[in-house]
Every structure is written in C-alpha cells, then in structure tokens.
Amino acid sequence: MKSLAELAAIRERMKDKVVLREGVAGTRVVVGMATCGISAGARPVLNTFVEEVNNEGLSETVTVTQTGCIGICQYEPVVEIFESGKDKVTYVKMTPDKVKRVVAEHLKKGNIVTEYTIGNAQ
Numbered sequence: 001m002k003s004l005a006e007l008a009a010i011r012e013r014m015k016d017k018v019v020l021r022e023g024v025a026g027t028r029v030v031v032g033m034a035t036c037g038i039s040a041g042a043r044p045v046l047n048t049f050v051e052e053v054n055n056e057g058l059s060e061t062v063t064v065t066q067t068g069c070i071g072i073c074q075y076e077p078v079v080e081i082f083e084s085g086k087d088k089v090t091y092v093k094m095t096p097d098k099v100k101r102v103v104a105e106h107l108k109k110g111n112i113v114t115e116y117t118i119g120n121a122q
Contacts, residue, residue: 027062027107029053032078034069040076041095042066048096049079052103062107075118081106090118 031037031046049064070078075092079102082088089112091102098116105111114120 026084028082029062029064029107030080030082031064031066032068032070032076032080033066036069036073037076037078042077044096045077045079045094045099048099049103052100053107056103056108058103058107072118091116092118 029049031042031049033042033046046064046066053059053062053064070080070090072078072090072092077092077094079091079094079099080088081091081102089106091098091113094102094116098113102113102116105113
C-alpha cells in the first residue's frame, strides 16, 4: 500500500464481508467450522451464506459467523440460526444450494425450511 486512500479503498471493498462477521444484527447465522465441518463442506456453505445475505440486502439484520465443533459431526455441515425471541433452528447436511433456499425462505420470509432441520435429517 502506498497511501491512505488505497487502504480506504481496500477497506470499502471488504466492508460487506467484515460487517457480516462482526455485526450486531438481530439474527445470527452460525456455521460449524471445526475439522469435521470443513471436511464435510462447511467452507462453501459459509461463503454462500455471506454472499446470499449480502446479495439479498440482509446485512443490516443478519450476521453470519463461524464457530468450532457443534458436537453433531454426523450431520455436518451444521448451521444454527439464532433469532431474538425465537428458538434456535439447527440446519444439517447443508450445501450451497440449500443455503440459497434457507436465505430466501427463512431469513427473508421467516419460514423455517423444516426438511433441512435436525429433526428431519435422513
């Protein structure tokens, strides 16, 4: 970097990704990123959540973050959604395609995609 302006430009480009991970929004999406989750495909799931939340204009109300082991390795990749005043929702065996549906249905419309939840895992 050669100037403060160049640093500011980099900051602006990365702002959406940083805000999603450290935000104070009312809804938190937590992706399990321990070794078991990563080996099962959690990294593309996390990346897709970040992209979709950003694309759908939800970054003011939804925070995407990661955690270590959630403790249910056989269901990885695991995603937990915490909403103020509601029970936690645990999505299992997630894929980037499933993420797109969860963002469209659950995060945008408030409808839990029950067939992806832990109680319905196959």
